[in-house]
Amino acid sequence: MAGGTLRLAAPAKLNLYLHVTGKRADGYHLLDSLVAFVDIADGVTIVPAAALSFTADGPFARAFAHEDPAGNLVVRAARELAAAVGREPNVALSLTKNLPVASGIGGGSADAAACLKGLARLWDIDPVGETVMKVAAKLGSDIPACLAGRVCYMGGVGTELAPAPRLPEAGLLLVNPGIGLSTPAVYRARQGAFTSAMRFDAPPKDARALAALLAERGNDLTDAAIGQVPEIAAVLTAIGGAEGNLLPRMSGSGATCFGIFEDKAAASRAAAAVQAANANWWVAAGRLVQDAAELN
Numbered sequence: 001m002a003g004g005t006l007r008l009a010a011p012a013k014l015n016l017y018l019h020v021t022g023k024r025a026d027g028y029h030l031l032d033s034l035v036a037f038v039d040i041a042d043g044v045t046i047v048p049a050a051a052l053s054f055t056a057d058g059p060f061a062r063a064f065a066h067e068d069p070a071g072n073l074v075v076r077a078a079r080e081l082a083a084a085v086g087r088e089p090n091v092a093l094s095l096t097k098n099l100p101v102a103s104g105i106g107g108g109s110a111d112a113a114a115c116l117k118g119l120a121r122l123w124d125i126d127p128v129g130e131t132v133m134k135v136a137a138k139l140g141s142d143i144p145a146c147l148a149g150r151v152c153y154m155g156g157v158g159t160e161l162a163p164a165p166r167l168p169e170a171g172l173l174l175v176n177p178g179i180g181l182s183t184p185a186v187y188r189a190r191q192g193a194f195t196s197a198m199r200f201d202a203p204p205k206d207a208r209a210l211a212a213l214l215a216e217r218g219n220d221l222t223d224a225a226i227g228q229v230p231e232i233a234a235v236l237t238a239i240g241g242a243e244g245n246l247l248p249r250m251s252g253s254g255a256t257c258f259g260i261f262e263d264k265a266a267a268s269r270a271a272a273a274v275q276a277a278n279a280n281w282w283v284a285a286g287r288l289v290q291d292a293a294e295l296n
Helices: 073-085 107-122 130-139 143-148 183-189 207-215 222-228 231-240 264-277
Strands: 006-023 029-048 053-057 091-096 152-156 160-163 171-176 247-250 257-261 282-289
Touching: 006 107, 006 143, 006 207, 029 107, 029 171, 073 091, 073 107, 073 130, 091 107, 107 130, 107 143, 130 143, 143 152, 143 160, 171 231, 171 264, 183 222, 207 247, 207 257, 222 231, 222 247, 231 247, 231 257, 231 264, 257 264, 264 282
Parallel strands: 053 091
Antiparallel strands: 006 029, 029 091, 029 152, 029 282, 152 160, 171 257, 171 282, 247 257
């Protein structure tokens, strides 16, 4: 924090695997997922001010151009946390939107989590205490995991977090075909039997071992997402064919997919090749982050 200004990274969240294990009577699906983060991020800036305000910039800010700022998750996070602790949300919020919207990598959730972390620091509140966690769960099922910001298992409807083994260094290639995808629509389209939880305890020794473990698991939403956005199949094929790729997979409910590589340099070379062949796709290379706190 410099001069009262807080700047926080809101890193992309990946579901390294995602199993749908059941469905509650209220229609919400039950999950088992291994969550990790990437050093590819949005940015949230918080400045004390006379009243709450919100601005957005960056390559994907146009998604908010015609929306009421009151509905943005960052603004809602500020209002909800302020109400929970009995104060006014007197801050100027700025979002730099580098991650595609509605893309299965928790962009909005990561933004809200970064806002909650920053306000907790500014207002001297425990960022992972009961008050903040309750606000996070109320705002969205992915937000508690983004607030925790570290590799973890996610269960229940997404809000039940458990420790996961340390993951190895690995490069990650993220690719999105430039098409937004509704999470509820994907879940509605999902068919077939439910899948068992498949958590593992021993830490994989390297990226290749991690990819082998993940290959024994999957993303149960992939077929449903491809049914909504057929281009996802082409993205997975492109990642799978990239030199050095160890595993192609869709994240969350899509449409962003990722590939695992030995290191960031290999992922960067693959990104250049995929982008050259698909100019209209969003393509980015990064590395796996064990704890998002290192980005702040």
